[in-house]
Amino acid sequence: MFNVDYIIIQSAALSALLNKNLISLTNNRKLFNSLGYGIGIRHLQIVCMTLNLICLIIARSSMGVAVLAMSDTSRRNASDVLVYDWDKKTQALILSSFSWGYMLMLLPIGILAKKFGGKPIFMISLVSNTILCGLVPTLAAWGDWVLVCACRVIMGMTQACFFSGTHTLIGQWLPESERTSYSGIIYGGVQIGIIIAMPLSGILAESAMGWKLIFYTISGILLGNSLIWYCFAASSPREHRMISKKEKAFIEAGLNVLKGKPPPAPWKQILKSKATWALLAPQMGYTVCFVLFFVETPTYLEKGLHISLKNSALLSALPFVGKWCGSTAANILCQWISNKGLLSLTACRKVFQSVSLFGAAIGLIILSLLGPENKILAVITLISSLTLAGFSSAGYLVNHLDLSPNFGGIIFALLNFITNFVVVWMPIATGYILQNDSSNISRWKLIFLLIAVLCVATNIIFLLFGTSERQVWDDPNYLKKRDIGDPEELELTLKENEEKQTTKLTIN
Secondary structure, three states: OOOHHHHHHHHHHHHHHHOOOOOOOOOOHHHHHHHOOOOOHHHHHHHHHHHHHHHHHHHHHHHHHHHHHHOOHHHOOOOOOOOOOOOHHHHHHHHHHHHHHHHHHHHHHHHHHHHHOHHHHHHHHHHHHHHHHHHHHHHHHHHHHHHHHHHHHHHHHHOOHHHHHHHHHHHHHOOHHHHHHHHHHHHHHHHHHHHHHHHHHHHHHOOOOOOHHHHHHHHHHHHHHHHHHHHHOOOOHHHOOOOOHHHHHHHHHHHOOOOOOOOOOOHHHHHHOHHHHHHHHHHHHHHHHHHHHHHHHHHHHHHHOOOOHHHHHHHHHHHHHHHHHHHHHHHHHHHHHHHHOOOOHHHHHHHHHHHHHHHHHHHHHHHHOOOHHHHHHHHHHHHHHHHHHHHHHHOHHHHHHHHOOOOHHHHHHHHHHHHHHHHOOHHHHHHHHHOOOOOOHHHHHHHHHHHHHHHHHHHHHHHHHOOOOOOHHHOOOHHHHHHHOOHHHHHOOHHHHHHHHHOOOOOO
């Protein structure tokens, strides 16, 4: 419910400040942030973005369980259930095929999202995934695993907007004082989607219709979300028909947004920036670790720990419940520490990222020492590992927006494109190591130890070279100033640029 009294009080306080001719965001940041605005349309956008991630991740993650059900020979005699002879390598190809398309479109989608806005990009993604999920059973019957792979490739291409598009929307809708905490809620949709998808897929796979019902159900979910997104979402506050002038002014002042056509991305400066490349390390470590749990957990629980398909699907969701809890707590705590000035934003990012990757590495090492006789302890370790991994949402995940609110989505797309060159081979690599023997616990041990080493190494790189300082090339007028060649303008720090720009921003 809307707290009307709170909004009236907050609006009156904000109006008193806004009646002054000009606002200097840099000099008055603490005062401005303390006023806030209350509940508004930006919270509706947070709900819409969260639903997007929930529904799209359901479509993506359900295949981890579905592929096991599609090749479950124990149901071969069921009259209404079609079963395929897919070995572990074929299953790995199906699971990795999504990443092929995802990787291919990451950078183009990031650029398109910046140019056309996040709403149309996500609209295309939702509608296309609705259709594709509904077609999977038919395509599998027509062309076996080949057409299933082709379908997953196209789904991956359309879901390439997943993070870069969301980053672009966050950069347009959330002021710095709210960005970390609310980003945690939005990206928590990833965990919620997996929590829903894993047990739901297991339950639907056990139905009379079998695995086909998984895809038909998900198609219906995506259709409903498409309608919500079409009716209530917008790419920016300027484009939303329901937003008030005061809330739009609050958001734009908090972002230091300039009206008009978005400036071109300073690609040369982005590619030369040490801060950009320092982010690649934790993004690589976290993504590889996440994909291991995301893709391989159902197989590890069923084959490695000898837990039934239905129970393994249910248990596969528990680590992501922990990750959601860790992610939410980390974002709230990190935002509070930063707003109170207890630690610098750079220190906050490094502390929370270290908890994530070092914690996950310790969990993987422990997991490598356990076997089928330690089922309960192994599941507890999985949950603990992903709970700690969730702290990345207050670490590297929003660091792109710290460096550049204007171009954070593009930076994320660039680094995610590089990261997925490695990730796309993950299911294939694990399939090669397991050698069609997913019950061989010693081979799982090797996989866990390799990922643990990667987590530690990438986090050390981030500790040494990472930063959360906003980069000078994020100034929307940076390229113009560089082209003019005014030495004094080019020597201005980003803070000084903000002061100059915000003194020109009149809020009505």
